[in-house]
Amino acid sequence: MYCLKGRPVSSCGYPKEKGRKHCTIDTEITENYDNIKSDNISFEIKQSTNITNYKGMSGSPLLVNGQSIGILLIQQGVASLYCISFRDICEKNSVISEYLNLNRKKNNPQEVLFYRYSLKSEQFYLERNEDINFTKSILLNNVWLSGASGSGKTALLMRNLIMHEIQYCYVDFSAITVLNKSDVLDEIFYSICEKFDLDEFERKGNIIKDICNLIKHLNIKKLTIVIDELSIESSELLREVANSLMQLVNHVANKYEENTLKFSVSTIVSPSDLLSNLSKAKEFFYFLNCDSWDTELENLFYILCINLCLNIENEKYLVLEKSRNSPRLLKSIIKEIIILDNVNLETVNNAICKVLGEVVAHD
Incomplete structure (x- = not known):
């Protein structure tokens, strides 16, 4: 799940200052570091008012809408809150990444490339x-x-x-x-x-x-x-x-x-x-x-490709360029690519030309 600044999050753990009692926090994301590939931090979290010292909270799950998206990391004098997302854990650890690529489950393309949103579409939706x-x-x-x-x-x-x-x-x-x-x-x-x-x-x-x-x-x-x-x-x-x-x-x-x-x-x-x-x-x-997809379409591209087990990293920039900042056009292009027998630059370009030709004909 891609989480932006201002996104409400919650967590529960056992900070040392509370003794043996658990403590829940409701807060929000203040910074997103998804684009920094060399860092082991995904988000910065706003401090909660009911805890002054977070020692003991490291490793606690970070929750969004009841789903765990990562774990808390406590740094800088046990006063600053950070999180590393499960997505970054998987992508930045070569062993985990290789294992997941070998054992990845391909989702139903109709659900991934949904036209009308339903609750089962949430894992394939990009929140902006x-x-x-x-x-x-x-x-x-x-x-x-x-x-x-x-x-x-x-x-x-x-x-x-x-x-x-x-x-x-x-x-x-x-x-x-x-x-x-x-x-x-x-x-x-x-x-x-x-x-x-x-x-x-x-x-x-x-x-x-x-x-x-x-x-x-x-x-x-x-x-x-x-x-x-x-x-x-x-x-x-x-x-x-x-x-x-x-x-x-x-x-x-x-x-x-x-x-x-x-x-x-x-x-x-x-x-x-x-x-x-x-x-x-x-x-x-x-x-x-709703037109501002300049910086977000790439994130949607990865959501679709990961859930469809589609490896077109080499063709990524071509696909994004031809999608014209339109998530609908991106999904249409991806839909054509997944039915190809042999995926390479030439066949992807042909698929893109077909989709764009249909768009021009429809317009």
Whole structure:
């Protein structure tokens, strides 16, 4: 698991100052040293307030979401906390690395190269700063995601809602042709009805008020409405839809107490190019761009290759370059490579050309 700065972690051990009693700590990662291959430290950990001397804690497991990702290392006068991840232990120890390569289990390619996130996808998911920011923001505000097609918006949404057990209603526009802004609001209304198995609900004519009355009727305490795949070719219509969503969010904010109803919107176009009153929108939405894969795509590459037992280190930079900072494109290229009988630079390049040709044809 790749862990970034700010990632909550926990541990439990027997510090000498506590005698024979165990002590648990809840803290976070303050630095990540994954890119320093010569060091035996993976992370630096923020000190906990309930321990002053960590002597005796070395070797304690470091946990993320209940899973052990490494062990604690105590240095510098037994006051500084560090961790070495199991991933680095395996990669930096030649004996362990060779053994694992010989005995590595190949995972199901469909699960590794997942399209829709589920809990079983977690070990193949790359957590980024955007995930941490989304999780923190959705608890306080609405979130508007933007980014190119294939940048991982839907996966980020679903992963963090599922992992943090946030109740949501998913409104999928991927198979809907939006002709006017009412189509979007109507779909939100009917998706909520479907989510909660409500066959009939009287509508008064004002769709924004109808949605709010529906929420009130269902007596929902907390709900996040996910408006995903909102792709509309007409830029004028997309702006109308975006501003109607702002009206809905504004009405909800005035009608309900805080944290009852949240919205998560996903568009290719940045909201700054869509909303007529951007300063007002920033009062209700946290804007999150998902395009920043420059430094992270290589990490995803390794996750995929390790779990697929795919050795294409020599072709890595070619694959990454042709993936164009798109995790979807990277997965498509990897999917073509794993069916090759003979993997070499020439066959990998042919596989890449095939994928890129299909992308151009589709566009």
